[in-house]
Amino acid sequence: MDIxxxxxxxxVREVADQLTRPLAYTTVMTTLDRLFKKGxxxxxxxxxxxxxxxxxxxxxxxxxxxxxxVAGLLSVREHSSELxxxxxxxxxxxxxxxxxxxxxxxxxxxxxxLGKLRNS
Numbered sequence: 001m002d003i004x005x006x007x008x009x010x011x012v013r014e015v016a017d018q019l020t021r022p023l024a025y026t027t028v029m030t031t032l033d034r035l036f037k038k039g040x041x042x043x044x045x046x047x048x049x050x051x052x053x054x055x056x057x058x059x060x061x062x063x064x065x066x067x068x069x070v071a072g073l074l075s076v077r078e079h080s081s082e083l084x085x086x087x088x089x090x091x092x093x094x095x096x097x098x099x100x101x102x103x104x105x106x107x108x109x110x111x112x113x114l115g116k117l118r119n120s
Contacts, residue, residue: 001054001061004041009053 003018004010010018016028032052035041040061041052056064073084092100 001035001040001058004052004054005058009051011049011051013049015052 003015007014007018012025012029012032015032016023016025019028032041032043032050036043036052040055042055043050043052045051054061070084074081089100089103092103
C-alpha cells in the first residue's frame with residue numbers, strides 16, 4: 001500500500017521494482033489482486049496490464065482502521081468503553097501534552113455538535 005500511496009496509480013511491475021527486497025512478480029501480482037478484492041485498491045486494465053490505485057488516501061485508511069478498532073473494542077463488553085478511554089488518555093498523555101489538549105478540544109467540539117443536534 002505504501003508504494004501505491006506514494007507513487008499513485010501503478011502496475012504490478014512498477015510496484016515490484018520499488019520493493020526494498022526482491023519478490024517474485026507473481027507474488028506482487030497476487031498481493032495486489034487480494035488488496036483489490038478486499039476493496040483497498042481500484043484496478044483498471046490497459047492492454048494486458050492492470051493499473052492499481054488506492055481507494056482511500058493513507059489518512060482516510062488510517063482513520064477508518066482506527067474507527068473500526070475502537071468500534072470493535074466498544075462492542076465487546078459493557079466496561080470496555082471505560083477501559084478504552086482510560087488507556088487512550090494514558091497513552092496520549094505519555095506521548096504529548098499538546099495532543100492531550102487536542103483530544104480535549106475535539107471532545108468539546110463533539111459535545112457542542114451533539115448539543116446542536118438535540119436542540120434541532
